[in-house]
Amino acid sequence: MWFIILSLVLIVPNALSEFRFDNYALYKIILKDVDQVNFLKSLRDSDARFDFWNDPVALSSYVNVLTSPKDRNEFENILKSKDVEFEISTENIQDAIDREVIKTYTRGNIKSMTWDGYYNLSSINAWIDDLAATYPEVVEVITGGTTYEDRAIKGLKISHGEGRRAIFLEGGIHSREWISPATVTYITNELLTNDNEDIKAAAQGFDWYIFPVTNPDGYIWSFENARMWRKNRRPVGEHVGVDLNRNWDNNWMVVGASSNPARDDYAGTAPFSEPETKSLSEFLASIGDKIDMYLSFHSYGQMLLIPFGNTTAPLANYHDARNIGARGMGALSVKYGTLYRTGTIAETICK
Ligand SMILES: [Zn+2]
Incomplete structure (x- = not known):
């Protein structure tokens, strides 16, 4: 298996939410080198105010981050202090949600x-x-x-x-x-x-x-209350929700997950706690x-990710998986012009 x-x-977001994203800005951050990638990774992991829509990885040329109006100034100053280049791709994400x-x-x-x-x-x-x-x-x-x-x-x-x-x-x-x-x-x-x-x-x-x-x-919560809701709805202390995709009993909490229930990648209290x-x-x-x-x-x-995420050791049928994946993504590219990258999670988004 x-x-x-x-x-x-993603074609973004809705008009029904109680919680609105008025004047939340979506930043497109251009990644120049490994230092900048590492800096953004540490920012993502240390500051839950900034909503990373994709992971900072060396193979990717940019990363998108959603920031509230009150945090925008500070966010821009942090980027400038590290000479990180950015542009604002959407000034008000609520407009996109409303559409x-x-x-x-x-x-x-x-x-x-x-x-x-x-x-x-x-x-x-x-x-x-x-x-x-x-x-x-x-x-x-x-x-x-x-x-x-x-x-x-x-x-x-x-x-x-x-x-x-x-x-x-x-x-x-x-x-x-x-x-x-x-x-x-x-x-x-x-x-x-x-x-x-x-x-x-x-x-x-x-x-x-x-x-x-x-x-x-x-x-349901993402339709009726908070468009950007990612987790399930189980209360954990004063917070709500566990990232179900981080809760499986396989190398639980090894990489790419958080033990902080405030975060969107919170892995839960134990493997299969949910x-x-x-x-x-x-x-x-x-x-x-x-x-x-x-x-x-x-x-x-645009990524087709195959195992594993916690190690770069190949799975038993790595070459088959990669070949099948690359052929599939190639067929998509011919038809739709997409440019999917095929590779293991470890080599594609964890690096
Ligand atoms: Zn996801």
């Missing part, structure tokens, strides 16, 4: 799910139920686990018969990354409706286990023997 994290471009299109799914009409806007959790869940009703021979509604607020992690299994190996797709573990569930539902729709022979072969050749929203509580990761991992274990590929969708950045 191997894991891939696919990062996609986001939120659509409503019409129950019983699977054609009312489209990919030119975002859908809330109940729309996505209703669509999953309707797919099962429309394709009863092929689609089964499945539950991957339970959330802190006692919601089901709802998904679907696409299967054209017994005895197939499996592919596992997961989206929305970081709730604010709305393009992730949208991408996963798009792929689901292609697998069920596209007549292209290659796509049909992929759809029919595997059992597909698909969970568009693996952090349902956080996803009901979402605990229950989803149990579901995974129940089908683990048949999984050939696991894709987790995030935003943003």
Whole structure:
């Protein structure tokens, strides 16, 4: 079994939030050398006021950071003191949030799910139920686990018969990354409706286990309260939420995670301390023997990340994984002009 994290471009943010981001500015910081990368890493890790939308890495030429109006001056002074070059790519991120299109799914009409806007959790869940009703021979509604607020992690299994190996797709573990569930539902729709022979072969050749929203509580919160909410919704002391993508029982807290509950990458009190990761991992274990590929969708950045993050030691099938990934990303590039980088987490974002 191997894991891939696919990062996609984020089309940002909504009008419903109680918490607004008026005059929050998005900075584009140009990285010139390793010293600047290291400086920005330490700033990210030491100051929770600055919201890094991507990681400062040597291979990347820039990093985007969201900053509140009251912290902007200080932020710019910090950058200037280290001769870090920056530009302001968005003066008021709330404008971008207000421009986001939120659509409503019409129950019983699977054609009312489209990919030119975002859908809330109940729309996505209703669509999953309707797919099962429309394709009863092929689609089964499945539950991957339970959330802190006692919601089901709802998904679907696409299967054209017994005895197939499996592919596992997961989206929305970081709730604010709305393009992730949208991408996963798009792929689901292609697998069920596209007549292209290659796509049909992929759809029919595997059992597909698909969970568009693996952090349902956080996803709802990002729609109804705070657009930039990333974690789950479990209270931890005076703070709320654990970064579910940092809570798995695999090299927990080794790299790229925080023990500070105030932070967005807070890893939780222990591995699998959260009901979402605990229950989803149990579901995974129940089908683990048949999984050939696991894709987790995030935003943003054009990267196809393969294991591992905690070490540069290659996984057993590193060359296969890298070749398959690079070919896939090459095909995307031909079609869409994207420039995805393929590599391990350790060599791509931890360096
Ligand atoms: Zn993410």
